[in-house]
Each structure stands twice: as structure tokens, then as C-alpha cells.
Amino acid sequence: MTTVEEDVRVPHRSRLALLGAGVMGETVLSGLVRAGWDPSDLVATDRRPERAAELEAAYGITMTSNLDAVAGAETVVLVVKPQDMRGLLAEIAPALAAGALVVSLAAGVDTGTLEAGLPAGQPVVRVMANTPAQVDEGMAAIAAGSAATGEHLERVRDILSATGRVAVVPEHYLDAVTAISGSGPAYLFFVVEAMIEAGVHLGLPRDVSTELVVQTMLGSAKLLRESGEHPTVLRERVTSPGGTTAAALRELEDHKVRAAFLSAMEAARDRSRALAAAAREQQVTP
Numbered sequence: 001m002t003t004v005e006e007d008v009r010v011p012h013r014s015r016l017a018l019l020g021a022g023v024m025g026e027t028v029l030s031g032l033v034r035a036g037w038d039p040s041d042l043v044a045t046d047r048r049p050e051r052a053a054e055l056e057a058a059y060g061i062t063m064t065s066n067l068d069a070v071a072g073a074e075t076v077v078l079v080v081k082p083q084d085m086r087g088l089l090a091e092i093a094p095a096l097a098a099g100a101l102v103v104s105l106a107a108g109v110d111t112g113t114l115e116a117g118l119p120a121g122q123p124v125v126r127v128m129a130n131t132p133a134q135v136d137e138g139m140a141a142i143a144a145g146s147a148a149t150g151e152h153l154e155r156v157r158d159i160l161s162a163t164g165r166v167a168v169v170p171e172h173y174l175d176a177v178t179a180i181s182g183s184g185p186a187y188l189f190f191v192v193e194a195m196i197e198a199g200v201h202l203g204l205p206r207d208v209s210t211e212l213v214v215q216t217m218l219g220s221a222k223l224l225r226e227s228g229e230h231p232t233v234l235r236e237r238v239t240s241p242g243g244t245t246a247a248a249l250r251e252l253e254d255h256k257v258r259a260a261f262l263s264a265m266e267a268a269r270d271r272s273r274a275l276a277a278a279a280r281e282q283q284v285t286p
């Protein structure tokens with residue numbers, strides 16, 4: 001890890017500043033604290049004062065203004081919504097230390113758009129993460145902007161690997177990554193919800209149905225990971241000829257559930273592209 005350079009403007013000498021401490025921002029911050037980062041090496045901001053107070057109390061992290069946070073930070077992590085990125089870049093660009101690494105977790109917003117809102121040559125890394133990082137089982141994909149080096153990618157990998165797995169990918173994969181692993185937890189929770197309701201419909205008490213479904217989801221994920229088998233093989237092992245599973249799967253195929261998943265993920269990919277286009281149109285030069 002490089003050291004923070006001396007800078008007389010610096011009110012907080014942080015290693016990492018995180019701007020936008022909502023759901024995903026807290027996911028990153030809490031993971032770093034769990035991984036043993038000293039809270040005094042972290043500084044964060046949120047434009048909602050009550051949210052800032054909540055995180056300060058929960059993690060002992062200094063919550064400050066965007067400009068204070070950015071000045072002197074060697075890594076600046078942006079976790080605001082894509083629609084709020086333009087304003088945030090314009091606000092922080094004059095205060096960024098030369099060479100500070102800017103990391104964006106926003107869906108859609110590409111590194112070209114980020115770079116256009118920052119001083120020339122500022123290194124940028126774009127990330128797509130997900131909420132299972134809250135239990136250290138996250139999946140993140142990262143891509144370098146034009147001025148980011150291997151050292152910058154390694155720094156981001158270090159930050160994110162505190163809470164799960166990290167893949168380095170070409171940037172043009174990131175809209176698809178967003179559709180699959182970024183939004184993915186929501187699809188799986190949706191399936192869990194549907195199965196719990198089905199259990200209730202079949203006469204199971206809600207708590208029993210919930211326990212059955214959640215453990216089945218967890219066990220199936222663990223079996224997939226630990227066996228290394230293809231999901232088709234694992235599904236076939238459950239599907240006895242003429243049995244109950246085959247009857248259920250036939251209904252899922254008849255209701256075009258597989259095609260619905262494909263359409264859903266195309267819609268997510270297209271929305272990521274639309275967010276990128278909107279962010280590009282909003283872009284301002286510092």
C-alpha cells in the first residue's frame with residue numbers, strides 16, 4: 001500500500017474515502033472493518049445527515065463532507081446512484097489528490113464518462129459488486145480505465161476480496177455482469193419468496209416453509225460450489241424417472257421460466273446500457 005502524500009489542505013489523512021454510504025456503501029465499509037481495517041484509515045460521506053450519524057455510531061468511521069473526505073485520500077470510492085454521479089464528480093474533481101485512485105461502483109457509468117468528469121490522467125477503476133458481500137460471499141467484477149495500472153487493479157482487488165471473490169474483466173462485459181451477479185441476488189430472493197409462498201399454499205406453516213427453502217437454497221449453492229459439478233448433472237440427480245421433480249420441472253418449462261430468465265437478464269443488461277447513455281449525456285468537464 002502506498003502512503004498518503006503530505007498535503008497542507010488535508011483535514012483527514014485517510015487511506016480510503018467512500019462517498020455515498022447507502023446499501024452498497026455500507027456493504028463495502030462494514031466489510032473493510034470486519035477484515036481488520038482500522039476505522040481511522042477510513043472516511044465516508046452521505047448527503048443524508050441521519051444516515052451519516054448512523055454509520056459513524058455503527059462503525060466508528062469519521063463521516064464528513066465530500067470535499068474533506070476526498071482531500072488527501074489515496075483511494076476514493078464512489079457509491080452513489082448513476083443519476084447522482086455527474087454532480088458528485090463535478091464537486092470532488094477540484095479536491096482530488098493528483099494520482100488518487102477513483103473507484104466507481106455505480107451500475108452503467110463507464111470509465112470514459114468517469115474520466116471525462118475528472119482531471120486528465122486521474123486513474124479510474126469501475127466495479128460491479130453485489131450485496132452477499134455483507135456476509136463475505138460477494139462477487140465483484142472490476143475493469144480498469146485508461147489511466148489505471150495493474151497496481152490500481154490490485155488495490156481494488158485487495159479492497160473487494162475482503163468480502164468475497166473478485167474477477168478482472170474487460171469493461172464491455174460489465175453490463176452483462178450487472179445483469180447476472182449485480183442484480184442476481186434479487187432474482188434468487190424472488191425465487192425463494194415464490195417457493196415459500198408455494199409451501200404455504202401446500203399447507204406448511206410459514207416458518208417451516210421458510211426454513212425448508214432457505215436451507216435448500218444454501219445447501220444447493222454449497223453443493224454446486226464444492227462438487228464442481230455442472231448444474232445440469234446435479235439437477236438430473238434429483239430428477240427420478242417418472243417422479244415428483246420431473247413433474248415440477250415440466251410445469252416450469254411449460255410456463256417458460258427459462259425463457260423468462262433470459263428476457264429478464266436482457267432487460268437488466270439493457271437498463272445498464274441506458275444508465276450509461278444517460279450518464280454520458282449528463283457529463284460535464286471539470
Ligand SMILES: NC(=O)C1=CN([C@@H]2O[C@H](COP(=O)(O)OP(=O)(O)OC[C@H]3O[C@@H](n4cnc5c(N)ncnc54)[C@H](O)[C@@H]3O)[C@@H](O)[C@H]2O)C=CC1
Nearest residue numbers: 020021022023024046047048079080081082084106107129
Ligand atoms: N444495491 C445493490 O445491490 C447494488 C448497487 N450498486 C450500485 O451502487 C450504487 C448505490 O446503490 P445503493 O447503495 O443501492 O443506493 P442507496 O440509495 O442505498 O445509496 C446511495 C447513497 O448515496 C447517497 N448520496 C447521493 N448523492 C450523494 C452525494 N452527492 N454525496 C454523498 N452521498 C450521496 C445517498 O444519500 C444514499 O445514501 C448505485 O450506483 C448502484 O448502481 C451496484 C451493485 C449492487
Ligand SMILES: O=C(O)[C@@H]1CCC=N1
Nearest residue numbers: 107178181182183184
Ligand atoms: O438495481 C440496480 O440498478 C443495482 C445495480 C445492480 C444491483 N442493483
